[in-house]
Amino acid sequence: MFQPDVTIIGGGLAGCEAAWQLAERGVRVALVEMKPAQQSPAHTTPLLAELVCSNSLRSDEITAPAGLLKAELRACRSFIIACADEARVPAGEALAVDRRLFSQLCTVRIARHPFIRLERRRVDRLPEGPAILAGGPLLAGGAAHELQRLCGERLYFYDAIAPIVDADSIDWSCCFRASRHDRSGGDGAEGDYVNCPLTREEYYRLVEEIRRGRKVLPHPFEEPRYFEGCLPIEVMVERGADTLAFGPLRPVGLIDPRNPSEPPFAVVQLRAENRYGTAYNLVGFQTRLAYPEQKRIFSLIPALRQAEWLRFGSIHRNSYVESWRVLDTELALRSKPSLHLAGQITGVEGYIESTAMGLLAAWFVHGKLTGRPLPPPPETTALGGLYQHVIRPRQPGERYVPMNINFGLLPPLPGRTRKTERRALMAQRAQRALQAWLAELDTGRTQPARSQSLSAASTAAP
Numbered sequence: 001m002f003q004p005d006v007t008i009i010g011g012g013l014a015g016c017e018a019a020w021q022l023a024e025r026g027v028r029v030a031l032v033e034m035k036p037a038q039q040s041p042a043h044t045t046p047l048l049a050e051l052v053c054s055n056s057l058r059s060d061e062i063t064a065p066a067g068l069l070k071a072e073l074r075a076c077r078s079f080i081i082a083c084a085d086e087a088r089v090p091a092g093e094a095l096a097v098d099r100r101l102f103s104q105l106c107t108v109r110i111a112r113h114p115f116i117r118l119e120r121r122r123v124d125r126l127p128e129g130p131a132i133l134a135g136g137p138l139l140a141g142g143a144a145h146e147l148q149r150l151c152g153e154r155l156y157f158y159d160a161i162a163p164i165v166d167a168d169s170i171d172w173s174c175c176f177r178a179s180r181h182d183r184s185g186g187d188g189a190e191g192d193y194v195n196c197p198l199t200r201e202e203y204y205r206l207v208e209e210i211r212r213g214r215k216v217l218p219h220p221f222e223e224p225r226y227f228e229g230c231l232p233i234e235v236m237v238e239r240g241a242d243t244l245a246f247g248p249l250r251p252v253g254l255i256d257p258r259n260p261s262e263p264p265f266a267v268v269q270l271r272a273e274n275r276y277g278t279a280y281n282l283v284g285f286q287t288r289l290a291y292p293e294q295k296r297i298f299s300l301i302p303a304l305r306q307a308e309w310l311r312f313g314s315i316h317r318n319s320y321v322e323s324w325r326v327l328d329t330e331l332a333l334r335s336k337p338s339l340h341l342a343g344q345i346t347g348v349e350g351y352i353e354s355t356a357m358g359l360l361a362a363w364f365v366h367g368k369l370t371g372r373p374l375p376p377p378p379e380t381t382a383l384g385g386l387y388q389h390v391i392r393p394r395q396p397g398e399r400y401v402p403m404n405i406n407f408g409l410l411p412p413l414p415g416r417t418r419k420t421e422r423r424a425l426m427a428q429r430a431q432r433a434l435q436a437w438l439a440e441l442d443t444g445r446t447q448p449a450r451s452q453s454l455s456a457a458s459t460a461a462p
């Protein structure tokens with residue numbers, strides 16, 4: 001009789017990764033997936049690990065953040081990345097897959113693993129025993145209600161993201177540092193915000209382009225539901241050409257030290273996105289503008305003419321928890337420590353990021369079950385940067401928004417280096433740190449109780 005040690009809810013990317021990692025370590029897993037009896041509004045097949053949109057897992061170059069994260073996942077023997085590598089289709093420097101083959105590989109291997117029992121039903125009650133919730137951005141049914149009960153206001157259903165810019169690409173000669181109504185009296189203390197002033201002409205041109213710019217339409221299952229305090233810029237622009245100038249772009253209380261007698265007409269404020277000051281978000285710029293339009297239109301802000309965007313703004317349906325408040329450092333819910341969270345629901349964004357959080361959650365659970373707690377991944381790795389994004393305490397007033405992997409999540413290198421060189425050096429540093437971490441785990445751990453070779457499993461369609 002199969003008695004599972006751990007229940008995993010959701011057979012998406014994170015759930016499959018977590019199930020495989022645990023099973024390969026000799027832990028018996030019940031993986032519960034609601035498809036095909038119930039499909040989310042975005043899923044269409046009965047297969048596990050379904051890619052709901054693009055078939056690309058993004059760059060495979062080690063000097064790109066997504067490439068580095070994938071390289072680290074390969075070093076950690078990620079199940080999802082191994083299946084993706086096998087289902088690869090030509091896509092230049094990106095790892096793109098034949099989506100059906102990819103999901104078939106995942107489904108068959110999971111279904112045939114002797115330590116995994118695949119159950120096809122919707123979970124409406126969260127289990128009492130050790131469990132991982134990996135229900136994704138469209139978590140369904142009673143599980144979502146229970147999670148809401150456990151997290152209260154800390155469970156969000158929509159994402160409203162402002163774009164993030166690389167600090168090195170800001171034209172610092174066109175902006176000034178100050179906090180609104182700064183009372184430092186000009187003693188040289190720098191304010192917390194980077195302020196990008198606009199003339200009247202620049203402001204109205206920006207507003208007009210935002211009004212005319214191409215927007216991404218909501219999916220059929222997304223009712224445009226906005227909070228007054230967090231309106232998309234295009235919605236504010238529709239309310240009148242001056243709305244932004246009296247809202248997030250108001251110049252009140254901001255004095256440009258280069259021109260103290262003449263207040264700017266409007267000011268775009270940038271706020272530090274990380275503690276290293278290597279990335280800044282555009283305050284109040286959550287938007288549905290298409291990505292190329294964001295690039296074109298925001299370059300009308302003089303300080304951002306050459307901006308390099310680490311992430312574009314977006315608004316979409318997405319269930320995620322405010323992880324740093326509701327989870328402990330092992331990704332378990334503080335209010336229900338037997339339940340760990342994995343995947344996009346922890347506040348990461350994207351296929352590989354969700355996979356990474358599935359792998360880490362499984363390793364934390366395994367550490368708990370065996371009494372050998374997992375040391376956290378080093379901060380200088382992409383895995384560690386993502387993990388820090390999820391658990392790092394925030395400043396008062398700092399919003400928690402889901403994140404793709406980007407170099408802004410990793411500590412900067414000491415001194416100044418050119419960008420091309422910097423990425424290579426950060427990747428080398430990450431790989432050294434990851435190898436040291438894995439070596440530490442190898443010496444401190446028992447070997448997996450059994451190991452099933454990936455190639456031994458059949459690739460036939462289920």
Ligand SMILES: Cc1cc2nc3c(=O)[nH]c(=O)nc-3n(C[C@H](O)[C@H](O)[C@H](O)COP(=O)(O)OP(=O)(O)OC[C@H]3O[C@@H](n4cnc5c(N)ncnc54)[C@H](O)[C@@H]3O)c2cc1C
Nearest residue numbers: 010012013014034053054123135136140343344350351354
């Ligand atoms: C419309 C849309 C488009 C996207 N496009 C992209 C893209 O192009 N590129 C990209 O990188 N990311 C994209 N994402 C994000 C991407 O879906 C996620 O990053 C990734 O799939 C999340 O992995 P996950 O394992 O956390 O969740 P999922 O892959 O969504 O898996 C969750 C699984 O849990 C199951 N489930 C849910 N509730 C229950 C329940 N109560 N009981 C049992 N099973 C349940 C679901 O059926 C699903 O199979 C998109 C998301 C959406 C919604």
